[in-house]
Amino acid sequence: MSETLAKYFVLDTNILLHDPLAFLNFDEHNVMIPMVVLEELDNIKDRQKDVSRDARVAIRSLEDVLKDATPEQIVDGVPLQRVQGDHQASGTLAIFPDYELQQQESVLSLKENDHRIIQAALELQRKHAPATVVLVTKDINMRLKAKGAGVKFVEDYRTDQLIDDIRLLTKGFYEFPGDFWEGVGDVESRQDGRDTYHSISRELFPQLFYNEYVIDETGEFAARVSGYDEHHVELLDLGYERLMAYDAWGIHPKNIYQGMALHALLDTSLDMVILTGPAGSGKTLLALSAALEMVIEQGIYEKIIVTRNTPEIAESIGYLPGTEEEKMAPWLAAITDSLEVLHKNDESMESSLNYIMKKANIQFKSLNFMRGRSIQNAVVLLDEAQNLTASQLKTIITRCGENTKLVLSGNLAQIDSYYLTAVTSGLTYVTERFKDYPGSATVNLNGVVRSSLAQYAEENL
CATH class of the missing domain: 3.40.50.300 (P-loop containing nucleotide triphosphate hydrolases)
Incomplete structure (x- = not known):
């Protein structure tokens, strides 16, 4: 793999605390862990906090990868393909000896751990040019400082981010425009005890999920998706008034959204x-x-x-x-x-x-x-x-x-x-x-x- 194609990702401590196996999520690229990150993990692992467990898991994960490598191999990079498990990592993992860095003519003092990580990214950026070197941190202020200090590429860790805009997050219900029954067309209904189920065309829904509630603008229809296949959707008819009549420990819904919530909570x-x-x-x-x-x-x-x-x-x-x-x-x-x-x-x-x-x-x-x-x-x-x-x-x-x-x-x-x-x-x-x-x-x-x-x-x- 040519150096110009391979990227170098420098990981901040908070990335390994957030996801101790984060170094396996960079595909064919190379992951660099500054020595100061190991020092911070060492300081955190003995604290009486939830985060201490994550630090210990991260340390053990790194040790599993690097335990059989020589000091030279650890600095140059150890192939991640040797790591067992379900992952696509084919790059390398290396420890960057940032203690060798000399104080540059910079506003960033190396006495600060964050600054040592930023300086490590700058040194790797200079050493591996023109390859892309990316500093990855969840600390917003550190991302700003790194940009100001000259790091060209700074990113958040987004492996566990599934959507780009919070407005795209599912609400758990779909509001049918207008009157539900006027827009449905063909429908097959069946009775199962006290419950009524309707089977309608799936084409009426832009997207669909199990247990998604369905209401309409008239404030009269309310149902929940109980199943679906390629062509049809089965709805459990709940009824607007029935949802609004729910009672739990003396509490009644004040709007249809609370009615849907109470129905789900009591199910x-x-x-x-x-x-x-x-x-x-x-x-x-x-x-x-x-x-x-x-x-x-x-x-x-x-x-x-x-x-x-x-x-x-x-x-x-x-x-x-x-x-x-x-x-x-x-x-x-x-x-x-x-x-x-x-x-x-x-x-x-x-x-x-x-x-x-x-x-x-x-x-x-x-x-x-x-x-x-x-x-x-x-x-x-x-x-x-x-x-x-x-x-x-x-x-x-x-x-x-x-x-x-x-x-x-x-x-x-x-x-x-x-x-x-x-x-x-x-x-x-x-x-x-x-x-x-x-x-x-x-x-x-x-x-x-x-x-x-x-x-x-x-x-x-």
Whole structure:
């Protein structure tokens, strides 16, 4: 392979923390890991944080590739074809000895780790010219600094990005223009117990997914896709009024989007429900009310496990006093607030809350709890899922065992992570990956129902 055709990708530390096997995703090109990245991974691996596990996995993955190589081969590049597993990598992996770099006449001081990585990219750019050298980092500010320092090609890591525009993300429902029945034409209907199914032409739908809801502009028709083939679509007729009449722990839908969400949440045939939408659209309240209904009233599940991603400054909750539940309480205030709303009219709200917490076996858990566990007979409510990466969500989803329902909720406009955007969020990734999975449903809760003030703020700020 000629050097002019081969690209060199310099990876920042956050890439390996985001995806420990990232170096296998650059096809025939060469991957360079600056020595300072290994130093940062070494410093991170012993921290009491979720990220420490990712650092250890990344270190072990690199060691598996480089363990039999000589020092000269490690600097020149070790072929990635020798790595077993399902990947297309045919380039090389090398460690760049950035400690040999001398301070150049530059505004970037080599005392900063980020600057050493940028300087390594500049040195490789000079050494391998005219080959393309690309610095890959999820740090937006570092991308700006690298461009300013003279790195020609700087990119985000987009291997787990499935869409380019968040407006392309599936909403989980399709709004049929006009009156549904006027535009359908031929239809075959059948009765199965209390349920009515309609078979119509697939040509009426621009795209189609299992469990996608269908409504029309008249506000009278509502259905859900129960199956389809090359020519036909089978719809489960739900009825607009029937959806709006749903009840879960005293909560009724305030709009058709909440009606679709409540229908999906109460459907035990669905293992996972994804709720997206703006602040105040009712995601947390609906999820909690449905969970209480299924655990206490219906007895389908045995407990409710509530978790969320804590802010990075508090990834380690050990410094907080009390039990794990008490430590997590500050980060799960949205759940306790929703519980208070559900019982605000009780004679003694505090007694009611204590009774419900015990009766429903509500457990507040940190994400660390999910690792290595198999969760059985539970409803798992994962709030603020927009701040998780695809690999973190995979860890949680794969923990769900028999008779477990997972509810992911998040607002892609409120991402707090330094490295995630709406299109690279794990919530976006999972929504796209599972949009045609028969055991899941997605509902985007259009409209703010919290208050007129909240709605105006969402629309105008």
